[in-house]
Amino acid sequence: MTNDILLAFQAVATLENFLVMMAGIWGGVIIGAIPGMTGTMAVTLALPFTFYMDPVPSILLLVALYKGSTYGGSVSAILIKTPGTASAACTALDGYPLAQQGKAGKALNMALYSSVIGDFVSNISLIFLAAPLAILALRVGPPEYFMLMLFALTTVAGVSGNSLLLGLISAALGLLLATAGEDMYGSFRFAFTDEMQGGLSVAPVLIGLFALPELIKLVVFRASPIMDAAKLGDQRVSFAEFKGSIKSITRGSVIGVVLGAIPGIGPSAAAFFSYGEAQRSSKNGENFGKGELEGIAASESANNGACGATMIPLLALGVPGDVITGVMLGAFMIQGLTPGPLLFQTNQHEIYMLFIGMLFSSTFLFFAGKVTMRMFSHVAHIPQTLLTSAVLLLCLFGIYSISSSMFDVAILLIMGVVGFGMMLFSIPAAPFLIAFILGPMIEENLRRALAISRGDPTVLLSSPITWIFAVLIIFVTGLTIHRELKKSKDRKASRS
Numbered sequence: 001m002t003n004d005i006l007l008a009f010q011a012v013a014t015l016e017n018f019l020v021m022m023a024g025i026w027g028g029v030i031i032g033a034i035p036g037m038t039g040t041m042a043v044t045l046a047l048p049f050t051f052y053m054d055p056v057p058s059i060l061l062l063v064a065l066y067k068g069s070t071y072g073g074s075v076s077a078i079l080i081k082t083p084g085t086a087s088a089a090c091t092a093l094d095g096y097p098l099a100q101q102g103k104a105g106k107a108l109n110m111a112l113y114s115s116v117i118g119d120f121v122s123n124i125s126l127i128f129l130a131a132p133l134a135i136l137a138l139r140v141g142p143p144e145y146f147m148l149m150l151f152a153l154t155t156v157a158g159v160s161g162n163s164l165l166l167g168l169i170s171a172a173l174g175l176l177l178a179t180a181g182e183d184m185y186g187s188f189r190f191a192f193t194d195e196m197q198g199g200l201s202v203a204p205v206l207i208g209l210f211a212l213p214e215l216i217k218l219v220v221f222r223a224s225p226i227m228d229a230a231k232l233g234d235q236r237v238s239f240a241e242f243k244g245s246i247k248s249i250t251r252g253s254v255i256g257v258v259l260g261a262i263p264g265i266g267p268s269a270a271a272f273f274s275y276g277e278a279q280r281s282s283k284n285g286e287n288f289g290k291g292e293l294e295g296i297a298a299s300e301s302a303n304n305g306a307c308g309a310t311m312i313p314l315l316a317l318g319v320p321g322d323v324i325t326g327v328m329l330g331a332f333m334i335q336g337l338t339p340g341p342l343l344f345q346t347n348q349h350e351i352y353m354l355f356i357g358m359l360f361s362s363t364f365l366f367f368a369g370k371v372t373m374r375m376f377s378h379v380a381h382i383p384q385t386l387l388t389s390a391v392l393l394l395c396l397f398g399i400y401s402i403s404s405s406m407f408d409v410a411i412l413l414i415m416g417v418v419g420f421g422m423m424l425f426s427i428p429a430a431p432f433l434i435a436f437i438l439g440p441m442i443e444e445n446l447r448r449a450l451a452i453s454r455g456d457p458t459v460l461l462s463s464p465i466t467w468i469f470a471v472l473i474i475f476v477t478g479l480t481i482h483r484e485l486k487k488s489k490d491r492k493a494s495r496s
Contacts, residue, residue, distance in 0.1 A: 008352030012360065017057050021361050024061045025368045028068020032084045033076045033372070034398055039069030039085060041401070043327050055335035056350055060357040062331055066324050067119055067307050067365055070267055074111040074300055075376055078104055080391055082211035086202050087267035087306075089433055090275045090299035092210055097291035105235030105373070110293045111300045112369035113237065114249050118301035120362045121253035122260065122308030127355045129257075130316045140262055142448035143460050147469035149442045152273045154476045156431040164484050167431045170422065174432035177205070178439030184447055195407035202268075204399045204412040205436060211395055212416025213423050218388055220420075237293070245297035248278040252298045256305020261312040263320065267303035269441065272434050274302030280476065289430065308358060314339050315351070 024046075031042040042065045050058030073088030078095030091111060098107040140148075153171070160167020180190040181199025191197045252274035259270040278298035279288045288295045310325045318340035320326035332339050337347055344351055399412045422429055446460075453459035461467055 005352055005356075008349055009356050011349075012056070012353050012356045017060065017357065018360070018364075020053075020057045020061050021064045021357060022364050022368070024064025025068040025361060025364045026372075028065040028070075029072035029075070029365075029368050029372050030068075031065075032069030032072020032088075033376070034084060034394055039066050040323050040327065042066075042069050043324050047327060047331060050331055051334060055337055056353040056357065058331060058335060059328065059354055060361070062328050063311070063354075063358060064361050064364070066328075067304065067361060068368065070304050070307050071112070071115040071119075071300070071365060071369060072372070074115070074296075075108065075372060077210075078107045078111065078296075079376060080211070081214050082391060082395065083206060085267075086206055086437065087271050087303035088299075089206055089210065089268070089430075089437075090271040090303075091296055093275070093289050093299075093430055094292045094295035097289070098293070098296075101291055103291070106237055106241075106293070107296055108369075108373050108376075109235060109237045110241075110245065110296045112366065112373070113242065114245070114252070114297040114300035115304040115369070116362055116366045117249050118253040118256055118303070118305035119307060119365060120359070121301075122257050122305045123355070123358045123362060125257045125261075126308045126311055126315070126358070130312045140465070142445040142452065143462055144465045144469075145262075145445035146442060146449055146460060147466045147473070149269070149438050149445065151469045151473050151476070152269060152276065153435065153438050153442065154276065154473060154480070156434055160428055160431055163426070164480070166425075166427045170427050170429065171431040171435040174435030175439045178436045179443065184444060193407075195405070199440075200411055200436075201403070201408055202437060204408045205415050206433060207395050207399065208412040208415025209419040209422075209429050209433060211391065212412070213419035213429075215388055215392055216416060216420045217423065241293055244284075245294045248274075248282065248294045248298040249301040251277060251281075252301030253305040256302040256307075257309040259302075260306030260309025263313050265306075265441070266310065266323075267306040268437050270306040271299045271303040272437065274298045280479075289428075315343060316340075 027046075028039065028042055032039060043062050046061060046065055050061060053061070069085060070087055073083050073085030074091040074095065075084065077083040077088040077092035078099050081092050081096040083089045083092050095104075095107045095111065098104065156167055156171045160170070177200055180196060182188050182191075182197055188197055255274045255277065256267070256270045259265045259273060260267065275288075275295060275298045278294055279285045282288070282292075282294050284292055284294060310320075311328075314320050314325045314329060314332075318329070318338070320329050329339060337343060337350065395412060396409060399408050400406070419429055421427075422432070449459050450457070453462075461470060
């Protein structure tokens with residue numbers, strides 16, 4: 001076995017493979033930083049180029065693009081509050097406030113360190129835990145999914161700011177819009193036009209809600225937050241700051257691995273789940289959403305931790321963990337490799353090469369992130385009017401390029417106006433986004449669970465896993481109510 005690993009290492013450690021991985025990581029970071037240009041698009045566009053490549057380099061290119069784009073989304077999220085990918089939305093909650101404080105470099109460094117650690121942990125997990133985690137993932141059914149997503153929804157309380165009521169209103173609006181389109185039984189809801197039958201896409205809603213309100217604010221109030229945000233300022237993450245975030249990084253990496261291994265969840269849900277857990281357990285929980293490094297660490301470690309983990313069900317069972325690994329499944333088949341249990345017997349050499357290459361990619365991600373950080377520092381030298389126009393054009397082009405749909409562009413603009421209105425009335429946008437992303441998962445798994453049990457609601461508490469999450473939901477809800485009552489008493493006491 002040791003000899004096989006050495007041979008695989010020699011096969012991977014070539015200039016050609018290194019260039020392929022570096023190009024993939026670098027391209028992924030840049031594409032991920034452009035609003036609307038998702039990792040799915042990057043992998044799909046690269047797929048035809050892999051037809052003429054050897055099997056392992058072709059897969060490593062696609063994996064590198066996936067990892068690079070997941071990190072790249074944090075760059076624009078921090079600098080201009082425009083998440084390049086949905087999984088970076090959590091990063092914007094604390095990254096952009098830090099950038100406004102002149103600490104964009106510090107935020108970018110923390111995002112990079114957390115991403116690399118999360119990525120490395122997911123690679124190690126893929127190597128040693130692929131089969132056990134894949135089997136565990138298959139035991140998670142609709143009732144467990146539903147309770148898990150419902151527990152993740154309790155994150156809303158932590159990102160509601162000073163008013164829980166406004167946060168709940170925002171989340172309710174997000175859940176309402178998430179129901180638009182066709183349900184699992186073929187019924188249409190809010191389908192006022194033919195385009196609405198497909199529902200609202202995450203990308204235009206996400207970018208419209210976070211990026212456009214800032215641009216509208218610039219025009220209406222003639223403010224200049226983007227210029228302040230673009231300056232990297234204090235770049236170094238001190239040892240004390242990193243040490244204070246290491247628990248959140250470790251926890252986020254584990255959450256990313258576990259949730260990433262469950263087909264259908266993906267990096268976005270993992271990031272929000274990790275963020276909520278970090279906020280609940282951190283001594284600096286009150287600072288989350290105001291510019292807390294620990295929040296960035298929790299988010300980025302989880303979404304990158306989920307990247308490698310989505311390969312676990314793909315390789316061990318032949319089941320894609322998310323949309324991108326679904327594209328990779330096609331790449332495997334084109335190269336004559338059939339993912340599943342037999343892959344580890346019939347193509348052991350290729351599997352060893354893939355694992356070793358993924359470990360190398362974590363190192364390349366670090367260097368690509370450092371170079372990209374310096375490259376984006378030049379954003380500070382762009383005139384404000386030109387920068388504002390460029391961001392708007394990138395948003396419009398990025399959204400249109402996903403599906404060539406003017407309807408998505410219209411949704412982008414409408415959500416920008418809605419987001420600006422929410423900003424004026426101090427309604428937090430984060431609960432809306434969390435509910436919008438988790439809403440379809442909650443509804444789909446609730447209806448599947450009830451369909452399996454023929455309408456019996458006790459199926460939602462039919463296993464130890466569901467009971468664990470039920471207890472956690474009750475505990476967190478009770479704790480939130482207690483905190484709100486205490487805040488209310490403190491306000492009354494300060495007035496009297």
